[in-house]
Amino acid sequence: MAKHILALCRQAPYGNALAREGLEAVLAAAAMEQTPELLFLRDGVFQLLGSQEPASIEQKSLLRNLQALPMFGVETIHVCESSLRERGIDAKQLEIPGAEIELVADTGEFIRGFDTVLSF
Amino acid sequence: MKFSLVVYGAPHASQSAATALRFARALLAQGHQLYRVFFYGDGVHNGSALSAPPQDEADTICGWQALQRAHGLDLVVCIAAAQRRGLLSESEARRLEKPAANLADGFELAGLGQLTDATANSDRVVTFG
Amino acid sequence: MTLHIVSKSPFSSNALADCVGTFGDDDALLLIEDGIYALSGDIPESLAAGPVYCLEADAEARGLQIPENIRAIDDAGWVSLCAEHKPIVSWFR
Numbered sequence: 001m002a003k004h005i006l007a008l009c010r011q012a013p014y015g016n017a018l019a020r021e022g023l024e025a026v027l028a029a030a031a032m033e034q035t036p037e038l039l040f041l042r043d044g045v046f047q048l049l050g051s052q053e054p055a056s057i058e059q060k061s062l063l064r065n066l067q068a069l070p071m072f073g074v075e076t077i078h079v080c081e082s083s084l085r086e087r088g089i090d091a092k093q094l095e096i097p098g099a100e101i102e103l104v105a106d107t108g109e110f111i112r113g114f115d116t117v118l119s120f
Numbered sequence: 121m122k123f124s125l126v127v128y129g130a131p132h133a134s135q136s137a138a139t140a141l142r143f144a145r146a147l148l149a150q151g152h153q154l155y156r157v158f159f160y161g162d163g164v165h166n167g168s169a170l171s172a173p174p175q176d177e178a179d180t181i182c183g184w185q186a187l188q189r190a191h192g193l194d195l196v197v198c199i200a201a202a203q204r205r206g207l208l209s210e211s212e213a214r215r216l217e218k219p220a221a222n223l224a225d226g227f228e229l230a231g232l233g234q235l236t237d238a239t240a241n242s243d244r245v246v247t248f249g
Numbered sequence: 250m251t252l253h254i255v256s257k258s259p260f261s262s263n264a265l266a267d268c269v270g271t272f273g274d275d276d277a278l279l280l281i282e283d284g285i286y287a288l289s290g291d292i293p294e295s296l297a298a299g300p301v302y303c304l305e306a307d308a309e310a311r312g313l314q315i316p317e318n319i320r321a322i323d324d325a326g327w328v329s330l331c332a333e334h335k336p337i338v339s340w341f342r
Contacts, residue, residue: 005239008338010267018128018342021161021201028232034240042267082270108273112251116239117336118126119247121332128341135282136256136341146324152332244331249256249341 005029005036006114009044013062014054019047022120023065030072036118038069039078041107045087048079048094048101070098078104122153124238126247130165131180132173137166140248141183148191156194156238157184159227163248164207167197167227181224188226196238199229250275252334255284256341264340275299277334279327280319281307288313302330 007026011019029036040048052063069077077096081103084091094101104110111117125144129136144154159166171181188195197207202223203216209229213221223229239245253276257264265287268278280287280303288303305321308314315321322330331337 003240006336010340011342016342017161024200025160025232025235029236029239032233032236034236036239041271042263108251108271108276111271111336111338112273112276114336116242116245117251117338118235118239118245119249119339119341123331139256139282142324143327147328147331150325150328152328244335244337246254246331246337247339247341249339 002034003115004113005034006111006117007036007038008111008117008119009038009040009047010042011120012043012046013052014057014059018120019044020060020062020065022118023047023062025118025120027065027068027072030069030074033073035073037076037078037114038074039080039104039107039110040083041080042083045079045083045089045094048077048096049089050093050095066096067098069096074099076100076102078102078110080107081105121243122155122241123147124156124158124242124245125154126158126160126235126245127163127166128161128247128249130162131171132177133162133165136248137163137180138178141180141187143246143248144187144193148187154191154193155242156196156234158235158238159195159197160201160235162205164197164202164205167195167202167207167224168222169224170222185224185226193226195227196230196234197223197227198235199231202229250277250334252277252279252330252337254279254281254337254339255287256282256339258283258286259290260286262342264342268338268340271338272299277302277330279303279322279330281327285311285313288316288319302326
């Protein structure tokens with residue numbers, strides 16, 4: 001039976017490399033048809049803001065990596081509801097065309113459903 | 121039980137690489153299998169042949185190499201993360217026309233698919249950040 | 250049951266707070282590296298439901314006493330904890 005894998009994304013997008021490298025790992029897994037589920041938690045939710053323009057800090061848009069996910073069969077992106085609330089973000093500000101944003105209220109219960117959690 | 125470890129910490133910069141090495145030794149001592157250690161992010165520096173810590177400090181890289189020799193470990197350094205941070209094998213240094221190679225013996229450069237494979241084939245994956 | 254591994258001080262990082270936010274009734278918490286500094290404050294009450302472990306070597310290294318309600322383990326004990334729990338979540342930033 002295929003293992004149930006979660007990529008737990010907790011980092012804001014540009015301040016350190018882990019957010020980008022995490023998404024690269026997810027895309028590599030997706031390319032091997034072993035796409036994990038994704039949960040964006042705490043500062044990780046900042047990765048999903050639609051208004052990112054990182055060209056002026058000489059970085060590539062991380063949002064573009066996220067937007068590639070539906071092409072690899074990612075239909076749902078899970079987002080911690082309280083993390084959004086704490087940061088004053090409305091779920092309507094998040095948009096990944098082709099994927100549905102699903103808010104998770106009990107992240108502990110959600111995480112317990114997986115065999116392996118990769119923290120990024 | 122089959123374990124894989126993911127290491128994000130550079131040796132001698134944070135404790136996490138040394139912790140991962142201790143954990144690896146402990147799980148092997150208990151008769152578990154270590155399917156793969158995947159070095160990602162700043163963890164790629166664990167594979168540097170040029171690290172030269174003072175003699176009275178524990179040498180994390182030598183520690184990995186000793187464990188690799190004793191148990192035939194699969195020590196995989198992510199190639200994309202390594203190239204960004206200046207860690208190259210001889211063939212990569214030639215291909216990218218860089219003046220030197222510095223991948224330590226016992227480590228290999230490979231793609232992120234090796235992390236996916238490790239996740240699929242291990243009972244437990246532990247991340248050391 | 251999830252094993253949460255926290256390796257950063259609660260006084261400088263949100264790692265422990267983030268972990269606590271996802272903590273379930275049967276989950277276990279292990280404090281390692283600078284995560285050990287949680288022992289010098291009040292362990293959040295929400296964690297009292299599940300067992301809290303700490304790596305004895307990391308506590309000793311930092312000169313911290315281990316309170317009675319915290320279970321001290323060595324590296325071998327840590328491996329056993331990992332074998333007994335699934336999934337394992339590391340909180341390191």
